[in-house]
Amino acid sequence: MINIDCYAYSNNLRTVHPVEKSLFAMSTMVVCLTSTTVITPLIVLAFMAGGIIIRAGIPIRVFLNLMFVPLSFLFISVLTIAFSISTNPSGFWLAQTIKGLTIGIHYPDLITAIHLFLKSLGAVSCLYFLALTTPITEIITVLHKMKVPVIITELMVLIYRFIFVFMETATTIRRAQSSRLGYVSMKSSYRSLSRLFTSLLGKVFVKSQELYNAMAARCYTGEIKVLTKKYPISFRNYILIIVFELPLILLNLLGRS
Amino acid sequence: MPEVILEAVDLKYSYPDGTNALRKVCLQVEKGERLAILGSNGAGKSTLFMQFNGIYRPNSGCIKYQGRDITYSNKALIELRKKVGIVFQDPDSQLFSASVYQDISFGPLNLGLSEEIVAARVKQALIDTETTDLVDKPTHLLSYGQKKRVSIAGVLAMEPEVIIFDEPTAGLDPRHALEFMQLLKKLRDSGKTIIISTHDVDLAYSFSDRIAIMCSGEIIGHGEPSELFLQSDLIQRADLALPWLIEMHSELVKKGWLPPSTPLPKTKEDLLRNIPPKSDQQSA
């Protein structure tokens, strides 16, 4: 989680316009989710992996680790789709019959399962592409431009910033506790942890008050107005996106009919 | 008669929990001066600054800007905050955005300036605080001193008349502390009024045109640095020490190395220049 955040600020696609990156990731995700053949998700997966590893320069290890996160969860859900249990042993592609009950795989189910598996993985890779190449602050700006309600984008700005402030505070308190043997036994661990939460809560309260004061001191009147850095708009990128998406969309349409 | 720009008149303030943080503070800030408010921890410096900016409202007494009372209507508060900027002690509670650029642009945009002007001001503030190369980093990956400089830039970009710095050099390394002092000089040369709070007597002595000493919610003395530091009872009452320059100077005078008429040194260079070479001493 924190790792993703660090790469978002220091990858080779950092200077590309955030709207272009978001557009690329989101449209590809939609294309991938609406795909009708297994080819589309495979192409998407390959392109996103290439984009993340080769273009953005994220280490392969990091990318693979991230892709493994949803894998176990996906695997379980896909297995339940692929396998079926029935008293009628006919129509199975691969089966084992025990005491009149047949456990096995129907061929169409297998295809559905594989397709679903690849579709999900492809969609996840699109999200990772966006998350690894674009800082949250810029994604929020894009949301703001898309007319997402101000209250949501402003909350996102503040929450994102304060996740890190509180994490730092919690780390400091924990370190102070550990250095005074606060976590040597089970009992003291429970006690220390509860004190950590209590004092964190107090600090949250004070910090939020201080933040409000500091913002008021800079003429805050209820709306957070900020300027974002200008990025060069690249027509080449837009054309590349179109050139990439169109064949995939056509493929989807052909597969449907 | 210098013009008084900001003034606290009989200010009293106690926090909701009953702490009497300010017990009758009278202080005049002159236009264009560098004023240091000197006091130990808990003396009430930060609380006083919150009053100057209209964040807290005094229980009694008032704040005057250019001779006029602050009315605490929304409009008056905004006007005051345009003129009086404050850099808080803890940069973590001042930076609200993870993006350095966004945070610095927040203040000037609130002044209703156009985007071009704001962009230019942000750029200048980045240069003045030497944070240009931090602009692409998120605030949570910056060091304390870097965050501090970004929060200073956020206030500089608003170009207020009076800039208040709460404990500005706490947490800065010597090089950046020195650069910060140079920035202050530059600001003063451009006509800004500067108020800093500190418990660092050396800093206050070399930085300021005037010093006010604060102790348990009161201003117990104010005046020119060289006069003020000669009143040792005052310094002791406020739990402060003497600047090393003055201590060294008086020791040298006491032991006869310097004639009593030697003027007080304002900088280390002054002091070193005052000390005569050894051969002179022997021949005399």
Ligand SMILES: Nc1ncnc2c1ncn2[C@@H]1O[C@H](COP(=O)(O)OP(=O)(O)O)[C@@H](O)[C@H]1O
């Ligand atoms: N939010 C608060 N609530 C209650 N008491 C406070 C609060 N902030 C500061 N104080 C108290 O007010 C006094 C003055 O504090 P402060 O102005 O922060 O001092 P300084 O900045 O000179 O170190 C201290 O005794 C402090 O404990």
Ligand SMILES: [Mg+2]
């Ligand atoms: Mg303080």
